[in-house]
Amino acid sequence: MRSPADPPAAEISPDDFFAADIRLGTITRAEPFPEARKPAYKLWIDFGEGVGEKRSSAQITAHYRVEDLPGRRVLAVVNFPPRQIGPVRSEVLVLGVTDSAGHVVLLEVPAHADVANGVGVS
Template sequence: MTITYEEFERVDLRCGTIVKAEKFLRATKPAYKIWADFGSEIGVLQTSAQITVHYTPQTLLGKKIVGCVNLGEKNIAGFVSNFLLVGFSDSNGAICLASADLEVPNGNKLH
């Protein structure tokens, strides 16, 4: 499927920093609750992510991530998700987070 550049521009992918992470005990599959700071314009948003294979709550703190911030809210087992944490599946299907390899300010948009 091909999309236009204008359609891609509507996807709001931003750089953020994880400021809080904890086990999501009510989730049906192993997951964490994640809070990420997307800068002064957007603020701190929360999400649920099934990223428990490669990460612990401690290793996630301070990690630069990429999040889609304009998908709307989704209720996941009573927890409201405000953004989608972006990553890739490894060869076993476990998620590896997408991130910036250099220092990027929170809230910067992917171009």
């Protein structure tokens, strides 16, 4: 993760950027993830018809309560290879930024915005 004081990373081409398939999804379910090495939640995210529902884990316990996560509309990379994180197979990378204490804040789209699940970043 980069801090505000870090210089920009090396330049990439537009093709490099667009190779990452970043989509909007709605968290449908969230559970504690007590087996994780660092505090985390297990997430189920609906990306719509083309991608479907995918699972992930996220170290977002500092800013979010598990019961407040369903319904949040988040951005995630859906074309990374799955990773096994303890007993959880993480299928997508949920995107966020870190606050001054190093805790993750989710990148979200407001619930009132008329944007469908599965829409990609453009």
